[in-house]
Amino acid sequence: DSCRPEMVYAVLDSNINVVYSNEIGITPLMRAASCHSLDVVQRIMDMGGVKTVNWIDESQRTALNYAEFIVPETENKMGHEEVRLYLLEYMSPNSKLLSSTFWKYATVEDLEAVIKAGGDTNYSRHGVMGMDSLIPFSLALLNVSDYDVLKTLLDKKPSYRCKWDY
Numbered sequence: 004d005s006c007r008p009e010m011v012y013a014v015l016d017s018n019i020n021v022v023y024s025n026e027i028g029i030t031p032l033m034r035a036a037s038c039h040s041l042d043v044v045q046r047i048m049d050m051g052g053v054k055t056v057n058w059i060d061e062s063q064r065t066a067l068n069y070a071e072f073i074v075p076e077t078e079n080k081m082g083h084e085e086v087r088l089y090l091l092e093y094m095s096p097n098s099k100l101l102s103s104t105f106w107k108y109a110t111v112e113d114l115e116a117v118i119k120a121g122g123d124t125n126y127s128r129h130g131v132m133g134m135d136s137l138i139p140f141s142l143a144l145l146n147v148s149d150y151d152v153l154k155t156l157l158d159k160k161p162s163y164r165c166k167w168d169y
Contacts, residue, residue: 006038012046021052028060036070039082041089044070048093056093063128066090067102096122100139106146111155124161 015021021031032052035043044066048056059065067090070083087104096117099105105113118124127138140161147153 006040008040008043011035011038011040011043015043015046015050018050021047021050022054024055024058024060028058028062030055030058030060030066032056032066033058033060033064033069036066036086036090037072039070039086041082041085044086044089053093056090057095057098059128065094065098065102067094067098067104071103096120097126100124100126101128101142103142103146106139106143106152107148109147109152110149111151114152114155118159124156124159 019031024030030052032044032047032055035047035052056066067087070086070090088108091099091102091104091108094102094105099117100122105117124139138161140156143153143156147156
């Protein structure tokens, strides 16, 4: 089981390079994020994995997207939210807008800060998380907990259609 922290620490103690991806684009940070272990994610970030936080795999998923899912093999369901919130702090503006975690916790100020930092409310990625496309508006509708955030997004006139990014 690759989600057992003691096994991961043994590998990390050998000072391996964590700034790489395999043949399908999965990074050590993505794998750690899917295990929902904040200690392991922080250790990988400290070892240089922060450079890979916005990398995407061939399915267009980031480490945060991996953290947003609970997989059956993961025993640490308690770490799910803390890993999501930790990674969210490091994501690029557009990656934040394509994260259900961002929309779940966003305030109006958060949305405005992401837009000011260069976030595009019309940004999309093809094939994110097995979907044909994903846009900020659809994620906001599904996850937003503050109506004022949705209203602010609508005031920005977001696209309801995808602008493909290949």
